[in-house]
Amino acid sequence: MDSNARRRLDERLDQIVRDPFDPRFSKPLTGIGGARSSRVGGLRIIYFVRQAELLVLVQEIGARGQVYRKLR
Numbered sequence: 001m002d003s004n005a006r007r008r009l010d011e012r013l014d015q016i017v018r019d020p021f022d023p024r025f026s027k028p029l030t031g032i033g034g035a036r037s038s039r040v041g042g043l044r045i046i047y048f049v050r051q052a053e054l055l056v057l058v059q060e061i062g063a064r065g066q067v068y069r070k071l072r
Contacts, residue, residue: 005041009061012040020049020056032071035059046071 001009015025016038026038029046038045044067046060060067 005043009040009043009045012038012045013058016045016047017056020047029071035071039064044068 012025015022020026020036026036026045026047029035029037034048036047036049038047042064043061044064045058046067048057048059049055050057060070062070
């Protein structure tokens with residue numbers, strides 16, 4: 001991954017940590033209870049939020065065409 005892509009990914013992870021439900025940065029995934037997806041170029045970040053524990057769990061980061069297949 002080049003440095004620009006890494007910087008953008010780091011910035012998005014920071015945004016998700018600050019507000020994991022912000023619709024500007026993520027959307028809920030249908031069919032996978034509680035999962036959310038965030039887009040960074042051709043990459044997708046799939047994560048879950050545990051509100052009671054104030055925890056964001058990143059499940060997968062990968063190319064759009066592959067990341068959703070791993071969740072099924």
